[in-house]
Amino acid sequence: MPHQCTDCGRAFDDGSKEMLSGCPNCGGTKFQYKPAGTSDSESTAEPAEPPEPPEPAVDSTVARTVGNAATAVRDLVSSSSADSLDDSGGQSEQSPTSVTEQRPAENHAQASARSEVVSRDELPPAPERFRAAPQTTQSGQTTHSPPEPEGVTRDEGNSPSKPPASTPDDSTAETADSQDDSHEESSRPDLSELRKELNDQFESIRVVERGQYELNLMELYDREEYIIALQEDGKYTIQVPERWND
Amino acid sequence: MGLLTGLRSSISRAASTLFSDEESKRIGIYGPPNAGKTTLSNRIVRDWTEHGDAVGPESHIPHETRRARRRENIEIERDGKTVTIDVVDTPGVTTKVDYTEFLEHDMEKEDAVRRSREATEGVAEAMHWLREDVDGVIYVLDSTTDPFTQVNTMLIGIIESQDLPVLILANKIDLEDSSVQRIRNAFPQHETIPLSALEGDNMDEVYDNIAEYFG
Known part of the structure; x- marks a missing residue:
């Protein structure tokens, strides 16, 4: 009291x-x-x-x-x-x-x-219970000027290039969220490209969507087993070589 | 299995030598979709077998052939010599199969999706046959289309790497846009023979070369 x-x-x-x-x-x-x-x-x-x-x-x-x-x-x-x-x-x-x-x-x-x-400006390392405040601070900075990518790149250094996702709204938490979203979107192409590249290298058949397939002919040619049935989820049934050669 | 298989193969080998001068060669008919592989297969079978049953249905819709089909012991006589071949009509090889392509041919979506899946399985089967089960390749190209494609380059490369004898057929010369020279330019290291499998044009030269290459 x-x-x-x-x-x-x-x-x-x-x-x-x-x-x-x-x-x-x-x-x-x-x-x-x-x-x-x-x-x-x-x-x-x-x-x-x-x-x-x-x-x-x-x-x-x-x-x-x-x-x-x-x-x-x-x-x-x-x-x-x-x-x-x-x-x-x-x-x-x-x-x-x-x-x-x-x-x-x-x-x-x-x-x-x-x-x-x-x-207020610089408050980078804040106590745990202030987590919300620094976020909003970052977002406040980002809304001011393009330096916003700094915060983003610091979060996830995976994405080398990202379009300047300028979020004009000053709403704090929402801004931060939307930033994350936009960042995710911007980093998605990179990931998808990488995934595609990996698929190209290692997958013989890739299900793009239902009814849409991409085939790696070299992989299909190189593999011992014979793919005899595909499923929509990308799984496939194979026939082992011995049986094939009967 | 090894004993039985060996016995069976030796019997079949003995049988085949009874009826022909040489062992039957399994010739894979390869190429991109809609190049006329099945039309050619049907023509070969009809020209050289008594019953003349078709190898498979022909269609202008791509990927009509989605399973490899084989007709055995087709004897082709050239210059008093008989060449026996097994014709393997393979599904068209491609790097992408998209069901929307079939929708343009008045196909229901579910049918198109199923066709797409089967066509993909067919490509896998064709590639497997190429690896395991053919002694030579007849590579069929639609001479009205550009032969410089990834699929053609890759398949020809694979065939070459296996040292398989290959004959390139420039099909559909009955069509206006046909350009045999374009195919010759694309694969100058191989013999290219023009033909129309549909019309039966220049089939004599085709058979001459089959006998020469695969005999």
Whole structure:
């Protein structure tokens, strides 16, 4: 219970919405921020409101996550913009702040965790829980300019050439997906060509589609056994040489 | 099996020497689809056997022949000599078989697909025969079409690598677009004989050469 009404002493969990319109008990608008560690001493005031915990507990974890995220982002970016995050959930100072001040700070933390990082530039190696953010960052970069293939080639170095799949939409995750798709499409011809080449080398009969076949005459000529029946799935029945020579 | 097979083959060999001067040579009639291989086979059989049964049905639709068919002990007499051959009419050899090609001939899709599959099996069979079971090759080409194809080059190459005697026939000389010279240019290392298997044109020269090459 990081927040406590300075008038009546009622405690609120981090991220609780109850205090947005003032303390439900006394209508007070000033709240004191208390980190989890120090709240034990004042736990006496809490038992007054047992029903609250379930809901706030969820919120608190969310808020904590956001707070952690904000901290991590701040550490990574270490820019002036991160200073504004100091007021967010995971802080140690006990500073009485008004609701109106407190809330925007959290919102800002959340916003920065989601959006600010997106628009920020270099954040290549991010913690695991930030996997979404770097992706969007990459996509943000890619939508800006053609360097997007860099990200793609880094993912899969197999494809040497790819058409500049310019995806004008800025939607983050979708952009990333569509990029992957377009990349897959662009790399498909290479794979199919390779496959074809291998088929040409090793397969005597290739089923292109139902009723469409490609034959490697040399393979057919070279093989000992005699293919006597084909199936649609590319399997075929052979007759062993001994039987053939009877 | 070895003993029986040996016995049987020796008997058949003895029998064949009774009726002809030499052992029968198995001659594969090869070529791309629709070159006229079956028409030629039928003509040879009708010209030189009493019953004259057809080797197989002829058709303008490609891949009509999808199984190799053999007619044995065809005796061809030239200049008082008899040459005995087994004629093996093989399916047209190609590198691609596509059922849509048959749809143009008013064929139902399922029939076309089945024909395509059988034609592919036929090519496999033809290639197998070439590897195992022929003593010589009559390579039939449609003289109205370009002979410079991958299939022709590859097959002729395989035949040459096996040191099989090969006779190239430039078929369909009865058609306007026919160009025998184009085939001669494509395979100058081999004898090319013009003919029309359908009309029976120049068959005498064909038989002369068969006797000479495979006798």
